[in-house]
Amino acid sequence: MSETQGPEVSTGSTTERAWGLWEVFVRSSRGLSHVHAGSLHAPDAAMALRNARDLYTRRNEGVSIWVVPADAIAASDPDSKGSFFESPQGKDYRHATYYTKSEGVKHL
Numbered sequence: 001m002s003e004t005q006g007p008e009v010s011t012g013s014t015t016e017r018a019w020g021l022w023e024v025f026v027r028s029s030r031g032l033s034h035v036h037a038g039s040l041h042a043p044d045a046a047m048a049l050r051n052a053r054d055l056y057t058r059r060n061e062g063v064s065i066w067v068v069p070a071d072a073i074a075a076s077d078p079d080s081k082g083s084f085f086e087s088p089q090g091k092d093y094r095h096a097t098y099y100t101k102s103e104g105v106k107h108l
Contacts, residue, residue: 021070022048024055026062034066042067 019041025034037056042048048067057065076084 019043022052022067023070023073024048024052025066025068026052026056027064028061029063034064039070 020043021039022042022045023039024037026037027034037052040048040051040055042051045067049065052065052067053062056062
């Protein structure tokens, strides 16, 4: 299997290249973060970029596009939310609610 072309899939008498699933992230303007825009299928990264441009930035919405093979993304399990995101006891300082607002500071 080639990393850029995907696995071969046998369909009867011919062998075709499977188009992998790619996740698309678009940055709408400089200084902002990339945001997940959606998914698409493509045989390689170059085609995924072109397809993402055509599909997700048709009206000049973006300045940057990232495409990532979906199988390269590691994600936490939503069912394990409690134990995964739970703060350890005695570490309240990790949360902004632990701190008090100083007088005269207007931007917080």
